[in-house]
Structures are given as structure tokens and as C-alpha cells.
Amino acid sequence: MTRDTGEPVAEPVGTGPSVLVAESKISPETSVTSGPRRRGGAPGEKRWLAGVFLAPAAVLLLAILCYPLIYSVVRSLFSDGPAGAVGSFTGLHNYEEIFTNNAILRSVVNNIIWVVVVPAAVTILGLMFAVLTERIRWATAFKTVLFVPMAISGLAVGVTFALIYNDAPSRGLANTVTVGIHDIFSQSTGYPGEHPRDASVLTGSEGKGFTTKKSYPAGSVVELPLTGLSLTSPPPGLSAAQTPKAATALTGVVWNDFKLGGGGTVGRVDPGELGLKGVTVQALQNGRVVATTTTDGSGTFTFSKLTAGQFTLRLPHGNFTEPFTGLSWLGQHLITWAIIIAYLWVYAGFAMVLLAAGMAAIPRDALEAARMDGATEWQVFRRITVPLLTPVLLVVFVTMVINVLKVFDVVFIISQSAGANQKYAQVLATQLYQFYGTQQYGLASAIGVILVALVLPAMAFNIRRFRKDQG
């Protein structure tokens, strides 16, 4: 029963990982796929036996998969009545509605993104890890670490990542890291959120800066009230606002015109109100900036060089820049990618386990021989490992394509934390679930049928490979 490997066979002759086991035992002439050359046993007896082996599977598949599929195909041809009742026969109307519905078209686009990116990424990651861990002793520990995400329920995975992607840097890990990295390079200063209470003295916006409505002559004291400073936890280093005495130059004060508990006069500096330190003030004449200064510890500023003329004052927008609070991971543009990352985290382990099993069956001597002959690692990988692994790679890839077409759990749960942005993450399976939830069973069935139809190309590919092996 022993067969010689001789030299590595680069062309797999079956579809399936155990063909690798067989490689070391059979010679290339023996076909491993059964064909009409079968010997032994009367055809009738074989068929009866096949029936016995197939019966349990057949019963279950027919009752619980096949029947619902047919039911769905039929149901998708009828419209929806109230309370989920079956409406009238409408032919392909449901499908028409689906293809003209923007939300569903968006789901289709999302599914396409998923199918193009994820199976390839998962397979490559799994392959990479399977190959790399082959050479280390603690491979099992590493495999377990990568496998744990698969063992966690979909609900927990969704909740974990929803938390990671939480917008607030104090709550979500992703933004903590992003803001941390950003803040290494640039700090933000100023008073974000500070704004005038009304447009009586200053007009404008935080984005453009605030300008005084009137112009002031040199020698006057300009009071510029702003509000919005957090009084329960104010920025450090602020002290009480003080109105400066009049001088020949243009002076004034910028302060927070509100104190804890309210009260005081609007527009005047009251005791207990804080001056705003470090605010840039610009003096403008005829629209041009002629001088710039900064407020001191009690919010006062002085344009010592401006001793004559009329000026309007401006607080440029740089005083009010919002600090960087991270990216919107669950926002319109990133949400699908964020969910894909979560999915990769779970399924890389799946691919790795299967591929490692396949790799373990590759005969070592074939690889040794190649190395002895001077092949580099990369050549060994490309010319021997990958071809021998192709059957397993295919199983992994095709399974991932199918899993991704009907991905539901992770998308559903993470998108629930996205508020109104969840519509950007929808895939066909979640769309189906929505129609199911509002008892529009005709539309739901139509989507189900579309999903089944989408897998046909993958199946056609499989057929062709299968036939190629056979013939």
C-alpha cells in the first residue's frame, strides 16, 4: 500500500483537503474521483445503498431548506396584505420594487463591497497566519488566540465593536487611539463652544470669527462679552475678569458673561465672572487688520500702538477651534469598513484553522527536497505549498463568499449603535430582516430569492472545476 511521492505533484487531482493526504500514497494515474470505471456490486444494489446513506440528509434538507426555498419563490410573486397576509398575485412586481428602491440598491452595493473585499482578505490572512505559525513551537497558543473571536457569540462581538467604535474618545478605544496619535502632533487651544449670547455687541460665527458691530475710537474701553464656558469645570488658569481703566490706547476686556447660578447684568462685568485669557483680538480699519494682541490673565487687552482713529474689533475663528475628537467610525463613509474589520477579526481564525489543517498534510519531504535543490522560501511557497493547498483554499474562499452574501449578525448589531447612519451599513440580509419585521413577507421572500440567485456564479465556478477534474 505504500506509494512513493517521487516528486511533488503540483496539480491537485481532487477537490478537498484530504487529497493532500492521498498525495503521498497514490500515483497520479489513479483518479480519486469516482467515475464510471467503478468496479464491483450490481448497479441496483448500489443505488439502494446510496438511498440509505442519503435518506436522513434528504428528508431534512427537503423539509427545512428546500420547501422554504420553494415557498419563498412562490411567496415572492404575491404582494403583501396587512398583518402579513398574502396579497394578490403580482408576478415580478416585488422584484421591480426592490430594484428601484434606493435603500435596497445601497444594500446591494454594500454586499458587493463585502464580497469583493472580505473572502479574499480572510483567505489571505488565514493563509499568512497558517504559513507563519507553521514554524513556531507555540503555534497552538497563537491559533487559540485567533480562534477565540469565533467562539464568542455574534451578539457579544457586535457589542464589543460598537463600543470600540464609540465616537467619544473617553468611551471608544478607536477614537482614544486616533486622538492620542493626533494630539502628539498638534494641540488645540482656545475656547471651543464660546459664543456671544446675542448679536448686540458681536456678530459672526465660530467658524468665521466674531466682529464688533460698532467701531470704537482709540481711548475707549471695549467690553466684549462671550458665554458658554463650562463653569463647573472651567479651563485651568483663569481668574476674575477686570475691566481696564481708560487710557489713550484702545483697550478692552474679553470675558465670560455668566457666573455660576446666574444673575448679574448682561453685558457688564460682574464679580464672579471669569476673564478669558489668551484670546487673540484683532483691530480692523476699513476691513484690514492693523493690529493684533492677546488678552492677559484677567481677559484685558491693550492695543498700545493704536492711539488715534476708529477701529472695529474681531475675535478670529482660531480662538474657537473645536478640538479633534477622532473619526466618525460609524459615520456614513466608514461604517461598512468598520464592520468589515470586525468581521475579519472573527473569521481570520476560521480560515487559519482550515488552512493549517491542510498545511499539516503537506508532505515535509517534498518541501525538503525542493529546499535542498536550492529553492528559496518564496519559491517553495509559490510552487509547492499553494498549489497543494488549492483545494482547501477553494473551500475557504467559496464558503466565505457564501457567508458574506448572507452576513447579518455583525452588521445588524453594530449598525444599531450608529443611529441614523445605520442605513449606510445595510446589507441584503438586514434588509430582508427589516421587511420581515414589518410583515412584508413578499418583499422579504424576494430578497431571499435574490440572495440564492447571487450564489449561482460561485456555484457555476465550482461546477466547472468539478467537471474539469472529472473529465
Next chain:
Amino acid sequence: MTTTAGSDLVTGAINRGPIARVVARTSGGALRLFLIAVGLIWLIPTFGLLVESLRDPQTYQGGGWWKVFAHPAQLTFNNYSAIFDDSAITNSFLNTVYITVPATVLVVLIGSAAGYAFAWMEFPGRDWYFLVVVGLLVIPIQIALIPVVKLYGILNISGSLISVILFHVSFGLPFAIFLLRNYFAGIPRDLMEAARMDGASEGRIFVRVILPLGLPAIASLGIFQFLWVWNDLLVALVFAGPSNQPLTVALASQTRQFASSIDILAPGAFLSLIVPLIVFLAFQRFFVQGVMAGSVK
């Protein structure tokens, strides 16, 4: 010529060129470093979940789980003890076992039988049936719910454990048959022929030859089916009666409608994680051994 089992470091190749030699020397260390880094990053979400499960819920709004390192006082076992105190949850654990074990065993048995038939037996339409089976892989669970509920109503098994188990087995069969048929097809015919010559029946061949040789695939299938059924929520929600609910449903029943429920879900997720991890570690050795055993001739 036999293969050596378990050699984990491929002996050095004859590399050419100075760069190749440098790479060879550093690749070992760099590789290990890279894998350790990857492993650590992979662990972060799980680790975060673990820490959250050990934190007092009052601290959640105040900051992320990493604050725990500065304030270790936030840690508490209360979340876990709350779960253990809840008899509904501890009972549901048994239900999960009652559902998952039969579902896994049945899928393996029925799938193997069917996979063998598709791989090695002749009958009309075999290839087309196989493709239909694989096509069934894509059916989403939702569209099967209503028809199957109707069916169960007719068979009068609604709400029972059997109803949940059969549903899981059926949905696991397409992948099982796909995987096992491909795997079995690679088993050399001569082994079976020899057994047949010795007078063994098909059944014996199946049990004595196919199953042992197919162990790697069967073990993989077992792990994934076990996981999928263990962590399932939707199917149990629809089909299981109030006294048959598994852990996932019991935990979901604790979630609050208008408030976050991480203090329930996180410990629940970890408690639920223990068994599949044990199964994984057990099966993992199984299929590597199986492969090695099969390759020694």
C-alpha cells in the same frame, strides 16, 4: 518514505546571497515579534470585553475600560455573581448543551453518510443533487422561519428541543456535505477496494475506513457546527418554548430595552465562551493527529 510527525522548524535551506543570509538570521526573531504583535492586537477586543465584564456598571459612562489600570477599585465580580444567582440563566446552560451536542453529532453522522454517498456512490443525478445541496448553503434563516413553524405545527413539535435541533442540523448539512464530500473524494480508492475485496460491506467501509481517514475534516466540521449552534440566538428565540431556552436567549432576556446591557452581555459572553474553547482545544489535537496518522503508511 515516511513523513516525520510534528517537526516544527523547517531545517535551513541553502540560501544564496548576503541579503538572503541576513534575512534568514533575522527572520526567526522578526517573525516571532510580528506574530506576538499580531496576537496581542487580536486579543485587545476580547481583553476589553473581559475588563468591562469585571467593572462596576456605574463607571461605564465615566470612561473606557482602560481606565481600570489607573483605578483598580472599579473591578468587581458582581456582574458575574448576578448571573450565577439567576437560576433562569444557569438552567438555560443545560438546555444549550441539550441542543448543541445532538445537533453537532447528528450533523456529523448524517453529513458524513451523505458526503460518502456523493463522493463514492453512483446514482442518477448525483452531480446535480450535489450542486443543489451546495446551493442551499446560501439560504438565509429568516425566509425559512415561517414555513418551518407551519411545518412544526403540523408535526406538533413546536417549542420542543427537537424542533430547534432539527432546524440546526438541517442548516448545518449543506456545509457539512460540501466539506466532507470534497474531503472523502480525496481518499484513495484502493483502500476501499481492498476492504471490499476482503468482504467488507459498505457500512463497514464507511465506519472503518472513511470516518477515521476523514477525521481532520470531521473535527473541523464538528468545531464550527458546535460553535454556530452554541451561539445561536434567532433560531432558539423562534422555536424554543419557555422551558427550553438556551443560554443565548436567557441572556438576551436580561437585556434592557432602554438602557445599555453590557454588564450582562459581557460576563455572559465569557461564561458562554468557556465550553466552545474547551471543545476547540480538544478537537484541535484530534485533527492534527488524524492527519499524521493517515499520512504514515
Next chain:
Amino acid sequence: MRSAKTSLAVACAAFATAGLLAGCGSSGGGATNTAGNTAAAPPPASGASSSAATLPQLSGQSFTILGQWTGGEQKAFQAVIDKFDSLTGAKGQYQAAAGGDEAGVLNTKVQGGTPPDIAMLALPGAISDYAKAGKIQAVDPAVASAVSANYASVWTDLATVGGKLYGVPFDASNKSTVWYSTKAFSDAGISSPPTTWADFLKDAKTLSASGVTVPVSIGGGDGWTLTDWFENVYIRTAGLDMYDKLTHHQVKWTDPSVTDALNVLKQLFSDTSLVGNPTDALKVTFPQSVDNVFKSNAKSAIVYEGSFVATTITGDKLPAKVGTDAKFFAFPSVNGSKAAIVGGGDFAVAFTQNKAVQPFLQFLASPEAVKALVSSPGSGFLSANKNVPASDYPDATSGELAKQMVDAGDNFRFDMSDQAPAAFGGTPNQGGEWADLQNFLKTGNVQATQQALEQHASAVKGW
């Protein structure tokens, strides 16, 4: 090969046809009879009281109830079931539609022919749908009289379809309450909460000046909060009659009354100094919007929603205490409108003729059942049962909330979007009211919103 394929196809088709016929034929009286007995209604007692004395003995009769309550609420409802069991000897089994999708689970069971004996429904629209499809049982005369003895007629009307009463009101939520952080108010020098819309906006501006970053926290991520905002404004600008007409789509969404209401709402929604950046508000889910007001270092001070805000505060274990740190004021009046309460609630509905069903419904209508419900700690439940005084509630806030609902009598109105067909008012899907109002929050375009609302409302059947 061909013969096998054909036989397979024939088998599948046979299955399918059988299934489809079973499904199609379930139009009339499709309730299955799980107990195997026909219902025997207890003789109505004189005076239509529903006290324990009139309940029959049901030794060992088991029945199932499906609801969406989990956790603490489930325990509270279990107390009610236990009380009924102790009075009658029956065995009620509650099943939680955990995962938040009671409608989906219930529908699956109903469509599949195995409904629960009783289900707690939050949407009167669903009651109407099921009644028209013949899936639910009308209540017995004894139950009907118990309901009318305990609830204002506006409640009875909600569950009446074609002249017959199908549902028993049970718990309720008061959705005309605006919650605020007392500390933020005192820091801003606001001595008493606002009573008019103009004052409300003024106070919000004061809060903004006092350093509260986003004074009014809007949970725009959950579109249904926006429908509640709209309904409270609409009932105050257009009045009770128009409210009813719009509820049943007898008035279009392009009506000028809707324009007025949206313009009032726009005064708040489009003011970024009061509600923050709309894109951010649209990301915030309802529980998060409550957290934003009551956590430490809160950046908001006011959140509007129903009485279940209190449930979130306790559920999320926020550092604010309901009644001292977190208080509510009634939704402000607009242009001098009268007090009005918009709210929601759950109805118990019978799907089968199980012997225990009608007695249980009768019990639920009684004050005793409500007392058992609200006195469980942490329940957060309220009821509009007029025979349950505020003193029966475990804390002053709950008592006050319930009292407002009962006092409103027939001026109470049920949540408009909950009465609409689910495809319009009950779903976050595009093409529904929730999504349209979310767009309104983002764009502030009144006319476009009205047109979208009308378009989507007309597209849905079942008004």
C-alpha cells in the same frame, strides 16, 4: 438523471403547494385551540367589578403570554402572573421576545399557526391588523365591562375594531414629560422649569450661556423620539380633533396644520446652539441621549421623552437620582394651548380560546393587577387605570406621572406613530415617518419633509 431531477422537483413542489395552501387558507378564525376546550366565560357579576371574587377556578390550566419585557420589567409582570395563578390555580407562562423584536417573533408564530395564548401589544395598529385578519379573539362581556369601569373611553376605542373590543389596556407611558438636570438648571440660575414653548427656548439659551455645550439632548439616532416631539407639538398647535384626523390619515401630511407644527419644531431643531450639530444628534441613540444629560461631566441639560427616561436613568446606573437630581416638567404649551398628554401603552390581546385567557384579561383590567405590577421594585411601570391612585405607586415621581395620565381622562391621546401601520410609523426603514423626521432634523426643510411624509403615508396600506 433526468428522472431523479424531475422527481426531486415534484416532491419540492408538492411540499410547497401544501404549505402555501395552509398559509392562504388561514383567513377566517385561524386561532388554534391549544387547550382543547372551548372558552366558558364566567357569568358577569353585577356591577361589572373585576375583583378576585369573580374569577373562576382554573386548576392547573396552563397558558402562555408573549411580551417584550425583560429584566426588571419581566419580574414585575411575573408578579402579576403569579397573583393570578394564586387566585385561580392556573399556570401562566411568560415568554420574553428577547432581542427586542416582539413583532417579528409574534408574527412568525401567528403565521405558522402556533400563536401564544395572549400577547402584549404596544401598537393599536397591530391590534387592528390582527383583528381584521381574524387572528385574535374579541373579549368577553365581563372583560369589556371591567375595561370600561377602569379606563377612560379613549383607551377602549383604541382597542375596538368593528364595534368589538379586542384588547385590554394594561400599562402606559406618559410621553409628555421633559426631563432635566436640576443641577444644570440651578447653575444657570433658572429657578423654575418653563411652562411655555417660548420660555423653554429662552431657558435653553440661558443654559447654553451657562456653559452647557448642547442644552437639549436629542436622540435623533432613534427616529421614534422625533415622532414623539412632533406629536406633542402638533397636539398643541392643531388640537385634539386634528390630531385624531392626522392619526388616521384623514388629513394629509401636507396640510397647513402640519406646516405650523413643523415650523414651531424648527425653532428648536435648527438652532445648533441649542441642539448641537444635527449630524451628531443623528448619531445619538435614545439611551445615549439620556446618558448625555445625567452622567458626570454631562454636556446636556434637558432631554425630552417619556416616563421611561427614569427607567434608563436607573438602568444605566447614572449618578443622578430620579426625583432629586432628575426631574420632569410637562411638555410646554405652545401659543397658549391647553394641557394635553400624549402617551403609549400595552394592550393584552387573546389569540386563542384557552380557558384561562378571558379570566386573565379580566384580571389585567382590574386595579389589583396594576397594583401588583407597579409595586415591584425597579419596575418603572405606570398605568392609566383610573382606579389606581397615585399613592399606590412606590415613589412620588411615578405617582405624579400616572396621575397626569389619569387626570387627562379623554383628553389623552395615544402616540400617533404607534397607531399608524407599522410600515409607516413603526420602523426605522427608509420610507417611514422616522426616517423622514430624521431628515427634517438634518435639513430643516419643512416643505420637503411634508411631501416625503405624505408620499410614504400614502404608499402604505392598512389605515
